[in-house]
Amino acid sequence: MSFTTSVPRTVALAMTGASGAQYGLRLLECLLGADVQVSLMLSRPAQVVIGMETDLSLPGRMSEIERFLTARYGAREGQLRVYDREQWTAPLASGSSPPDAMVVCPCTTATLSALATGASRSLAERAGDVVLKERRPLILVVRETPLSEVHLENMLKLSRMGAVIMPANPAFYHKPKGVDDLVDFMVSRVLDHLHVPNDLIPRWGDAQEPHE
Template sequence: MQSQLQPKSKPPVTVAITGASGVQYGIRLIECLFAAEVPVFLMVSKAAQMVITTETDEKWPANPEALKQHLVEKYKIDGALLEVFGREDWLSPVASGSSGPGQMVICPCSTGTLSAVACGASNNLIERAADVVLKERKKLIMLVREMPLSDIHLENMLKLSRMGAVIMPAAPGFYHQPNSIQDMVDFVVARILDQLAIDQLMVPKWGYVTAHKD
């Protein structure tokens, strides 16, 4: 009798980049996932497209197919490592609990997206994908980027944390003595990779930094 089980491979990670400041975190995250040969299901909001243009020298096409081709060429990766989905691509794997990945990172996460996910709005694919991860009791990581935080923001974060989401404010540490903005970006991305159980050497874990100092 032929086996109905699929062969094991690295599970994909869904990455959503929304319109908060700090798109560098999301860009660096997918770069690290590609380097680790982890498949990525990518979604980029319309607001994030504007922020990418504003905060970086990157120019990402709005069309999902064109964006996939751009990133495949930029990072010189196998096209099988990346799928890019549009705002209303309801037939994509991330839209259903029967096929959605077990891990999703919203990086950065705008407070608008935070609010929509907290109330289950599902008005676009990013919101629906997050809703799927929550209902299936999988891992949802939300890199919230806002300052200061209102009661609404804090209440939404508490609500989602109680549902099992991991709330990670974009708050780089300084005990590794960063020398550049890239070092601070890497600190945050390294913590995300730790949450995803993906080995990283960008930032030593605490104890390994100071253990051998006089």
């Protein structure tokens, strides 16, 4: 799988029940701010984690969540589409209408396993399967530690298929002042791989003092 250097017009974003909801929400905000069309898939566990880890209280129905997030992030009308776990009529479920790229953020090891085996038990898993078979970019922001042999084998398998395995491992060389800076580091790395311009963090060397 090869990445193009053009900014994607459409991105599928799946948020699963791993810890790290802040990563997915910040990524959503940045993609919408970059005028990218986003198809968002929220698992039930993801909605629970969002409620636990953030100050957001999402509505119950996907149509209501779509309106809520569109207003919250100032997206244009129709720029964001939110899909249910089993909404099989969604364009994402077919190879005739794949997104330019897909990100699972955060990604559970259960989702990792399903993608590695082609299980396709949910729309998010099917969308990932479509992206892989259509040779589109797939980025998996895995959030788990430590990693078992099963996890590592699944990562290797997916990497060999062309997926980018990007564990949620924020760095500290940009001297983060808080959690938001750590979140922005990871989101910036995802955006870089999507070729979406961003200035969320200082680049390595930009603010380094010269050695004496």
